[in-house]
Amino acid sequence: MNKLYTLLTALLCATASLTAQNITVKLNGQNIANGSTVEKYYAEDRTWDEELEDYNPGLYPEIVFSSAANGNVTAVLTSLDKSEDIGFCWGGECSMTFAANGYKATKADIAYNKKLHGEQNLEIEVIHDTPWTENYTRELELTITQKGETFTCRIILGVDPEKAASINNVTSKKPVVFANNALCTNLDEPATVTIYSITGADVLSKNVNASGTVSLNNLPKGVYLYRAKTSKKSYTGKIVLR
Numbered sequence: 001m002n003k004l005y006t007l008l009t010a011l012l013c014a015t016a017s018l019t020a021q022n023i024t025v026k027l028n029g030q031n032i033a034n035g036s037t038v039e040k041y042y043a044e045d046r047t048w049d050e051e052l053e054d055y056n057p058g059l060y061p062e063i064v065f066s067s068a069a070n071g072n073v074t075a076v077l078t079s080l081d082k083s084e085d086i087g088f089c090w091g092g093e094c095s096m097t098f099a100a101n102g103y104k105a106t107k108a109d110i111a112y113n114k115k116l117h118g119e120q121n122l123e124i125e126v127i128h129d130t131p132w133t134e135n136y137t138r139e140l141e142l143t144i145t146q147k148g149e150t151f152t153c154r155i156i157l158g159v160d161p162e163k164a165a166s167i168n169n170v171t172s173k174k175p176v177v178f179a180n181n182a183l184c185t186n187l188d189e190p191a192t193v194t195i196y197s198i199t200g201a202d203v204l205s206k207n208v209n210a211s212g213t214v215s216l217n218n219l220p221k222g223v224y225l226y227r228a229k230t231s232k233k234s235y236t237g238k239i240v241l242r
Contacts, residue, residue, distance in 0.1 A: 178226075183228070
């Protein structure tokens with residue numbers, strides 16, 4: 001059932017990716033491809049609050065939106081799994097509510113002018129009254145629409161020191177990194193990532209931005225080969241799904 005749900009989500013995201021031409025979204029400085037799944041892990045779930053001079057339990061991803069077009073924007077944040085509190089903010093205006101599976105927090109008709117606003121931090125917060133334990137994850141879906149264009153991505157947030165080091169930091173050093181059943185690219189330009197079985201059969205192909213993530217959760221366990229091809233160079237390697 002989980003695999004079917006993931007596959008349906010991927011198909012919906014792939015369809016959405018054809019519609020967003022002007023919208024750009026970044027997670028902590030990393031470009032997010034429309035229709036992709038991106039992961040962000042933290043070593044701990046505490047953030048220092050300057051005003052309160054105390055630590056606030058929670059995850060505070062820096063999700064930045066910009067657009068090449070002018071016009072009102074609507075942003076929707078959907079909870080995909082566990083029931084926790086989600087803080088959804090835009091420009092200091094926040095809506096806090098109990099976010100069970102499928103809950104949607106919406107900020108509609110946001111005035112946006114590319115010359116005046118440039119990049120805007122969505123200021124999304126995922127908080128809880130008590131600290132989260134290691135290996136905790138929270139799955140969200142972010143949908144942004146503007147003038148008939150739609151940008152959709154799945155965001156996995158979590159607390160895991162090991163994954164925080166491998167995904168968040170290693171990607172800045174290597175062109176292609178395999179971690180947590182995903183290939184993370186850190187290239188100079190967009191690429192096509194293709195996954196092959198050990199016999200050479202093409203089992204998965206996806207276009208990604210220079211910094212992107214390709215989830216391999218739908219593939220059976222086994223040994224695979226990959227190729228990330230840009231207009232200038234190809235990067236290849238072997239991965240093992242356990």
